[in-house]
Amino acid sequence: MSQLIDRRSFLASSCAVAAAGVFAPSIARGAAKTIxxxxxxxxxxxxxxxxxxxxxxxxxxxxxxxxxxxVNGQRYNVEILVRDSQSEAKTSAAIGAELMLxxxxxxxxxxxxxxxxxxxxxxxxxxxxxxSTMSPxxxxxxxxxxxxxxxxxxxxxxxxxxxxxxxxxxSMLNQxxxxxxxxxxxxxxxxxxxxxxxxxxxxxxxxxNGYAEIAAGPFQFSTNDFSNQVAMFxxxxxxxLSGFLYxxxxxxxxxxxxxxxxKPKAVAMVATFLFPSSVAALKDHGSGMLTExxxxxxxxxxxxxxxQSSAELAQEWEAGSGQQWTQPLGYGHALWExxxxxxxxxxxxxxxxxxxxxxxxxxxxxxxxxVDFTNGPFPSTAQTQVxxxxxxxxxxxxxxxxxxxxxxxxxxxKTTATVRPISYE
Amino acid sequence: xxQTVAELLFQGxxxxxxxxxxxxGLALTFGILKVVNLAHGVFITIGAFIAIWxxxxxxxxxxxxxxxxxxxxxxxxxxxxQYAVIERAMTFRDPSVPMMVTFGVSVIFTNALAQFAxxxxxxxxxxxxxxxxxxxxxxxxxxxxxxxxxxxxxxxIAVDAxxxxxxxGREVRALSDRPDIAALMGVRVRLVHAQVAALAxxxxxxxxxxxAMRASVSPFSGGENLMIAFEVVVLGRLGSTKGALLAGIFLxxxxxxxxxxxxxxxxxxxxxxxxxxxxxxxxxxKLK
Numbered sequence: 001m002s003q004l005i006d007r008r009s010f011l012a013s014s015c016a017v018a019a020a021g022v023f024a025p026s027i028a029r030g031a032a033k034t035i036x037x038x039x040x041x042x043x044x045x046x047x048x049x050x051x052x053x054x055x056x057x058x059x060x061x062x063x064x065x066x067x068x069x070x071v072n073g074q075r076y077n078v079e080i081l082v083r084d085s086q087s088e089a090k091t092s093a094a095i096g097a098e099l100m101l102x103x104x105x106x107x108x109x110x111x112x113x114x115x116x117x118x119x120x121x122x123x124x125x126x127x128x129x130x131x132s133t134m135s136p137x138x139x140x141x142x143x144x145x146x147x148x149x150x151x152x153x154x155x156x157x158x159x160x161x162x163x164x165x166x167x168x169x170x171s172m173l174n175q176x177x178x179x180x181x182x183x184x185x186x187x188x189x190x191x192x193x194x195x196x197x198x199x200x201x202x203x204x205x206x207x208x209n210g211y212a213e214i215a216a217g218p219f220q221f222s223t224n225d226f227s228n229q230v231a232m233f234x235x236x237x238x239x240x241l242s243g244f245l246y247x248x249x250x251x252x253x254x255x256x257x258x259x260x261x262x263k264p265k266a267v268a269m270v271a272t273f274l275f276p277s278s279v280a281a282l283k284d285h286g287s288g289m290l291t292e293x294x295x296x297x298x299x300x301x302x303x304x305x306x307x308q309s310s311a312e313l314a315q316e317w318e319a320g321s322g323q324q325w326t327q328p329l330g331y332g333h334a335l336w337e338x339x340x341x342x343x344x345x346x347x348x349x350x351x352x353x354x355x356x357x358x359x360x361x362x363x364x365x366x367x368x369x370x371v372d373f374t375n376g377p378f379p380s381t382a383q384t385q386v387x388x389x390x391x392x393x394x395x396x397x398x399x400x401x402x403x404x405x406x407x408x409x410x411x412x413x414k415t416t417a418t419v420r421p422i423s424y425e
Numbered sequence: 426x427x428q429t430v431a432e433l434l435f436q437g438x439x440x441x442x443x444x445x446x447x448x449x450g451l452a453l454t455f456g457i458l459k460v461v462n463l464a465h466g467v468f469i470t471i472g473a474f475i476a477i478w479x480x481x482x483x484x485x486x487x488x489x490x491x492x493x494x495x496x497x498x499x500x501x502x503x504x505x506x507q508y509a510v511i512e513r514a515m516t517f518r519d520p521s522v523p524m525m526v527t528f529g530v531s532v533i534f535t536n537a538l539a540q541f542a543x544x545x546x547x548x549x550x551x552x553x554x555x556x557x558x559x560x561x562x563x564x565x566x567x568x569x570x571x572x573x574x575x576x577x578x579x580x581x582i583a584v585d586a587x588x589x590x591x592x593x594g595r596e597v598r599a600l601s602d603r604p605d606i607a608a609l610m611g612v613r614v615r616l617v618h619a620q621v622a623a624l625a626x627x628x629x630x631x632x633x634x635x636x637a638m639r640a641s642v643s644p645f646s647g648g649e650n651l652m653i654a655f656e657v658v659v660l661g662r663l664g665s666t667k668g669a670l671l672a673g674i675f676l677x678x679x680x681x682x683x684x685x686x687x688x689x690x691x692x693x694x695x696x697x698x699x700x701x702x703x704x705x706x707x708x709x710x711k712l713k
Contacts, residue, residue, distance in 0.1 A: 046546075188689055220691030222649065224640035227436040228685045231429060248546040248641040258556035259567030283550050 034077040035069070035349055037339060038099030040119070041111035041332075045087030049275050050134060050328050054111060056321060057332040058082055061340075064305055069340065071349050081105060085115045092118045100128045106350055107131070109339045111332060113140050113157075120144050120155045127352040129359060130155045131342070133335050134328060136162035139194060141378045151379035154352065156359050158338065158371045159331075160386035162194065164409055165292040166205040168388040169268045172290055172406045173240060174209065175419045178265050181212045182240035183233035185226075187249065188218035195244045195270055202242065202270070214238050219245075226253045230260050242268040247278030254282060265421040266290060276324045279391045279400045286391055286400050288422035293389035295330030295368045296402055298416055303367040304337050310367055324398040334366040369410075385410035390419055428563050433681050439570035441677020442577040443639060445670035446632040447650050448657025449584065450625035452669040455658055457601045457621050460511060460523045464531040466651030467538075468626050472499050472633025473642040474538060477547050488551060492634055496627045503626020504619045506530065511622065512615060531647060538644035549637035573635055580631065581670050584624070588666070597621060653692075656699040 039058065043051040058080065065078040081103055083095035092112065096119030099105050108123060108130040110116035116132030117140060123130040132140060132155070140157040173182075184202060186192040195201045196218060206213045214236035216229040230253070233241065241257065241264045250272050257264065268290050273279055279286035297314035308316070313333060314325035343349040346358035360380075363372040373382045388406030393399065403417035447469060454462040476495045479486070510530065514523040557568040588594040596617050599607035608614050636642055636650070656676060661668025676695050683694035706712050 185688075216688055218689045220689060222691045223684075224636075225436060225440050225681060225684070227433065227681055228688055231432065246546075248548060251548050251550075252640045255555040255569070256567065259558040259565070259569070261558060261560070261565050281548070281550065283552060285553075285556065 033074075033350065034079050035107070035343060036079045036081065036103060036105040038103060038105035038108045039080060039082045039111070040085050040092065040095055040099065040108065040115040041082070042087045042114075043082075043084040045085075047087040047112065049277065049326070051084075051111065052323075053317060053321075053326055053329040054332050056317060057329070057336070060333075061305075061336045065340070069343060071344055071346065076343075076349060085112045087112070087114070089114055089118050096122060100126060106352070107339055107343065107355060109335050111328075111335060116140060116155070116157065117143050120152065123155050124153045127154055127356075129342075129352055129355045131335065131339055131359060132157045133159050133331050133338075135159060136165060137376070137378055137381045137383060138162045138200075139191065141381060142194075143190070146378060146380075149379065151360070154356050156373060156380050156382070158334075158373070158376075158382035158384060160292075160294060160384050161377060163200070164383075164386045165270060166195075166202055167409060168292055168386055168406055169202075169242070169270070169290065170205050170209045170211075171408045172388040172390070172419050173211070173266055173268060175406070176266055176421055178239040178421075179237065180210060180240075181214065181236060181238045182206055182242045182268075183214045183216065183229070183236065183238035183264075185216040185229050185243040185245065186218045187245040188220055191271070192218060192244045202244070206242075211240070216243075219249075223249070224252065226256050229253070230256045230262070233257070234260050234262050238262075239265045240268060241266070244270040245272055247272055247275070247281055250278070251281055254285065258285070263422075263424050267422065273391060275326050276391075276398060276400055276402070280398075287393045288420065289391045290405075290419070291389050291391065291402070293327065293387045293402065293404055294384070295327050296389070296404060297325060298404055299330070299368065299413055301365065301367050301369050303333060304341060304364055305333075308367070313367060330368045334368040334371065337366040338362070338364060338371050369412075385413060387413050387415075388419070390417065392417065431564050432566075433685060434678060435564075435566055436570070437678030437681035438674050439567075439574050439677070440639075440681060441674030442574050442670065443632065443635050443673070444653050444657055444676050445673025446577050446580070446628065446635060448654040448661065448669040448673055449581070449666050450628035450632070451651075451654040452658045452661060452663075452666050453584075453621060453625040453628070455663060456665065457597055458507075458511075458515070458618055459520070459601075460515060460527070461520070462511075462527045462625070463524060463651065464506070464527040464534065465625070465629055465654055466647035466649070467531040467534045468499065468503065468629035469633040469636065469650045469654075470538065470642055470644060470647045471502070471534065472496075472630030473549070473637035474542055474547070474633075474644075475499065475630065476634045477549050477637060478542075480549060492631065495630050495634055499630030499633075500623040500627040503629075504623035506626075507619045507622030508615070512618060515618075531651075535644055535647055542644060546641045546643045547637065548641040549634065551638050555638070569638075573639070577635070577670075580628070581666060584628070584666055587624075593617075593620065649692075652696070656695070660699065660702060 041051050041054045043054055068075045068077045085092040092115040100122055108128055110132035111134050113135030137159055186196040203213055214233055216232050273289045273291040279289055297311040299310040302309050317325055317329055341364040342359045342362050346355045348354045360373055369385050371382045376382045387404050387410055389402045390405045391400045392403050394401035404415045405417050405419040407413050407415050451465045454460050472495055475498050476491055479491050511523055514526040555569045559566045559568055596612045600617055657669050657672045660672035679698045680695045683690055
């Protein structure tokens with residue numbers, strides 16, 4: 001600003017603004033109605049890679065709603081408030097309270113499940129409709145004390161189920177010729193404890209499908225050496241390495257596995273290889289890693305907002321950012337598709353009850369597939385598809401590409417390769 | 426059975442020399458400068474991040490050169506900090522002043538690192554050598570841990586020789602024993618202090634690089650490493666680099682063996698064994 005506003009001109013202009021407000025015709029004031037959407041996401045911190053594509057997605061949506069949206073023949077302006085959860089529960093609570101209690105947003109979109117779980121109680125008791133995604137339904141429903149047949153008043157979640165993820169892993173393993181002995185280990189955090197649950201988790205899935213488990217159990221985040229787990233797996237002749245951990249633990253684990261002379265035929269680690277960066281961190285040894293797949297450019301779905309296919313969305317991101325697409329790109333986009341579809345469907349989008357009813361009865365075809373809140377496996381949820389994928393060396397611009405190799409639960413999503421054992425050439 | 430025991434001891438020793446390395450710099454500053462340098466942990470992290478940053482800038486440069494460059498940069502940073510800040514804090518008679526100052530420095534550096542490099546965990550890739558192994562009879566040893574072991578041994582021998590055999594080492598020992606008389610004999614106190622701080626920071630930098638190659642580091646790993654460094658220095662009888670190495674190996678073996686029986690223990694038994702030894706020493710009057 002070249003010149004500071006002095007007191008007199010400030011008074012003059014504020015009087016003018018006030019006068020315009022008072023004397024403007026009522027129809028113009030009606031048009032100025034603004035829907036506030038509060039957004040919470042893990043844009044930085046330990047889950048920053050889930051939020052890597054979010055700033056780009058939000059910019060795209062801001063352009064899309066720049067002229068406002070039409071609901072029931074009336075135009076509404078849309079204001080988007082973006083807050084970073086920093087992947088911390090404490091920060092999540094602070095930004096949630098800010099978006100709801102201070103900013104009084106009409107709709108809350110949560111890309112980070114921790115933000116959704118931490119703020120769910122306030123949203124439900126104070127009546128703020130909230131839609132969240134990016135984590136299995138169980139991880140949102142059970143920690144919040146969800147019970148069958150009892151929907152939450154104002155909060156909704158869409159994603160695949162954890163059970164679906166485990167089923168897709170086992171169905172990939174079933175396609176390989178192995179001795180059916182799987183070594184397992186789990187990072188000791190809430191997600192890890194859920195996946196190692198004996199009655200619902202991975203050990204259960206393995207046993208049900210006739211696999212022997214060599215269970216090394218949980219380990220602490222601070223662990224920097226895996227010799228004992230490796231010795232157990234080697235002595236038990238495990239040909240499959242499985243469980244749950246993040247890529248930073250996998251690098252030292254994999255080094256010690258190969259140092260021990262083991263040559264696992266398959267690595268089925270939940271969540272470890274969601275991102276191309278985790279595979280690239282293994283340098284020349286990333287080819288053959290398995291992962292669950294929520295979304296890839298090969299998904300045969302289109303955006304309800306832009307009409308773009310999955311492939312076109314990924315291409316636009318790669319051209320704009322110069323980085324390889326990641327799975328959250330699709331879900332980050334779909335979250336806005338669901339939110340805007342709910343607003344468009346509501347009788348009065350500014351009214352919490354009306355918006356809640358719109359979400360509860362919503363079924364919309366998004367870039368990640370159909371999101372249908374009327375028939376989720378748990379109340380207040382919508383289940384999306386999950387398939388199995390394998391990272392293969394790529395001849396293109398990026399070192400590895402993700403191929404879909406398993407689609408038993410979602411045959412509309414076509415496979416692009418067949419699953420193969422890891423080769424050690 | 427014997428195979429498992431041998432491999433456990435080997436893994437424990439390779440982890441242990443890394444712990445020794447983490448403590449070595451702190452042993453120097455404590456033994457010679459009589460300063461409890463609470464910024465030591467963050468120096469280790471800085472070393473790791475410098476190496477990661479250099480490799481991402483120049484991916485074709487060999488690792489040995491990266492280590493040398495990291496060591497030099499860390500040494501410069503350590504000397505500068507000693508000269509500009511810690512030296513002044515040392516003029517107070519109260520030993521808690523340099524402690525507070527280095528604590529402040531560590532907070533500033535940690536947050537600056539998180540701000541500029543991001544809070545993510547990172548590691549330093551060393552290529553296919555990380556997965557090679559050597560078979561000696563029935564035993565299987567990782568090549569990379571073995572090289573780490575040899576490398577750390579060489580560094581410790583070199584540091585020890587420098588302190589015992591060179592003119593610089595004589596000045597350092599003189600300063601450590603009787604600073605006033607050493608100054609009367611013409612030892613340039615501030616210069617030697619800065620040199621010692623540089624050496625300690627360089628050792629911290631090397632430890633950081635080794636840590637990033639073995640596991641991973643984040644801007645916030647400083648505290649965890651400082652804890653290990655403290656245990657190593659105290660168990661190594663305050664200020665002895667050789668003692669630090671042996672203490673590190675002891676703690677490394679404790680960790681690996683305890684994880685064998687309780688894989689979810691993390692570093693619990695390392696800290697526990699440290700406290701037990703401390704209590705034993707206190708009870709038998711060895712702490713006086």
